Amino acid sequence: MAEQPDQPDQPATSASRAAELAAALLPSNLGVKVGMLIAVTVMVIGGFILYVLFARGVFEQTQRLYLITDNAEGVAVGTDLSFAGFPIGRVRGVQLRDDGKVRISVRVPVDDAKWLRESSVFVIEMPLVGAAKLRAFSANLKDPPLPDRAERPVLRGDTAQEIPKMVATLRSVLENLDQMTDSGSSLQESLKNARVVTERMAGKQGVLGAALGSEDKREKSAAVDRSRQHAAGIAQRRLAQARRRAGENRPARSRAGRCGRGNAKGGGAGECDPW
Amino acid sequence: MAFAGEYISGLAAGGGCCVLPASPPWRRCRPPPTDRWRAPSRWRQIHLTAWKILPGYLAAATLLSLLLIEVVVVSARRYGVAQYSLELVLRVLVLELVPLVTALFVALRSGAAIGAEIAMMSYRGELDDAQEADASPLHAELVPRIAGAALSVASLTTLGCVISVWLSYVVFYGFTPAGLTEFTRIISNVFDGIELTAFGLKCLLFGLAVAIVPAATALEAERGEIKSLPAVVLGGLVKLFFVILVVEAATLVVKYA
Numbered sequence: 467m468a469e470q471p472d473q474p475d476q477p478a479t480s481a482s483r484a485a486e487l488a489a490a491l492l493p494s495n496l497g498v499k500v501g502m503l504i505a506v507t508v509m510v511i512g513g514f515i516l517y518v519l520f521a522r523g524v525f526e527q528t529q530r531l532y533l534i535t536d537n538a539e540g541v542a543v544g545t546d547l548s549f550a551g552f553p554i555g556r557v558r559g560v561q562l563r564d565d566g567k568v569r570i571s572v573r574v575p576v577d578d579a580k581w582l583r584e585s586s587v588f589v590i591e592m593p594l595v596g597a598a599k600l601r602a603f604s605a606n607l608k609d610p611p612l613p614d615r616a617e618r619p620v621l622r623g624d625t626a627q628e629i630p631k632m633v634a635t636l637r638s639v640l641e642n643l644d645q646m647t648d649s650g651s652s653l654q655e656s657l658k659n660a661r662v663v664t665e666r667m668a669g670k671q672g673v674l675g676a677a678l679g680s681e682d683k684r685e686k687s688a689a690v691d692r693s694r695q696h697a698a699g700i701a702q703r704r705l706a707q708a709r710r711r712a713g714e715n716r717p718a719r720s721r722a723g724r725c726g727r728g729n730a731k732g733g734g735a736g737e738c739d740p741w
Numbered sequence: 742m743a744f745a746g747e748y749i750s751g752l753a754a755g756g757g758c759c760v761l762p763a764s765p766p767w768r769r770c771r772p773p774p775t776d777r778w779r780a781p782s783r784w785r786q787i788h789l790t791a792w793k794i795l796p797g798y799l800a801a802a803t804l805l806s807l808l809l810i811e812v813v814v815v816s817a818r819r820y821g822v823a824q825y826s827l828e829l830v831l832r833v834l835v836l837e838l839v840p841l842v843t844a845l846f847v848a849l850r851s852g853a854a855i856g857a858e859i860a861m862m863s864y865r866g867e868l869d870d871a872q873e874a875d876a877s878p879l880h881a882e883l884v885p886r887i888a889g890a891a892l893s894v895a896s897l898t899t900l901g902c903v904i905s906v907w908l909s910y911v912v913f914y915g916f917t918p919a920g921l922t923e924f925t926r927i928i929s930n931v932f933d934g935i936e937l938t939a940f941g942l943k944c945l946l947f948g949l950a951v952a953i954v955p956a957a958t959a960l961e962a963e964r965g966e967i968k969s970l971p972a973v974v975l976g977g978l979v980k981l982f983f984v985i986l987v988v989e990a991a992t993l994v995v996k997y998a
Contacts, residue, residue: 499792500787503787503896507895510899510903518928521926522929546926
């Protein structure tokens, strides 16, 4: 009976031993370590939030610029406005007005507003890869500075929209090239003729052969020359025969008095020639 | 499962519960063995969940960050979009992967332990005994664990993200302040108010999921039925991974859909 009250203490004893073992495993400066971890976490979170606020320009003075465009596709809140490749402002709002045009609200830090002048031109560029880019161009930095809340139109240079035109032009160029290089085309014929001429120039006849043409044509022209010479020879012989005949018949004709009359008219010997 | 609802309702009073003494009410009648054992339970939980794994976690976070940053940088340069790679690294690594990996890390390290501990308490009937003794095991044992695990997830995520951001700067610009202006501009692009709010909310949900889901599932263990312990512990881990994926997908949908 005396041992019964001691039985519930057995689990208590084992539990206290386990607790002692666990306590021995715990470090003595547990609170310090955990406190350090939590403090570092809180400090890092607070510091990062301050850094982000600083990065977003919460602590710096800005001026507003309103850009008006017909199409603000690709422009979103956070898009940078860059000048000479350096971001000098950021889009803080995009709003569709009642007249159907889009007003892009840009915040520019006062320190960077010196790059924007009255004569500045603003362009939206849509590259093939990446988001739209807002660019500012100031040709003359001696112009008056752009006032706060100024409204300026923005031009749009869309590379993607240029692609169909470029493809159409390229297609027509390729078709022309195809026609020019096709067999039977005038360019091919010209090249063939040029090759024939150069081959002739490289042949036995040289440049003269190229100028005179082909061998067949040269033979034909020689035959024509020979026939002409033959015809000329025949004509000369006939003429000689005729003159001889005329010399034999002259006394008889003189007697007849026909040629004398003819000579008296100034016809000469040719008048009496039977030809 | 009756306790599961009490866990969630008890979280509303979590801040106040964190100041409760660590010793469970049904043990208060016994003198504490040592002064160390009086350390708040949530501190012990944070020490076990965050401090003890801090070196390993930081090493893993550094290695993962370096690998991913190098992969993204090399790929972006190869495709000619290097100017977008830093923003991509910050969005993918810092905002998405580091919190997810941290939650999984703490889940493996502590979620299973919390679930096993609660399951053993259910198996021994300690929770039922405490309820019969008009004590509140929820406030005494579970809420400090939940708060400790959530704080651990938040701390580790914060430190991991800081390491990732610092490594991103070093890899892109080197050990020089020359790129600070550009880096600050990209930081301002990535971390706007919505992103920071979604990031904080996601970390909070991850921490609560890591602490609550295994413990709530472990309460399904039957008293005196030791065969039910492995099932509830493993089931708790499976549910935890599912909840973590659902939270991650939901935040992605809210941000990008």
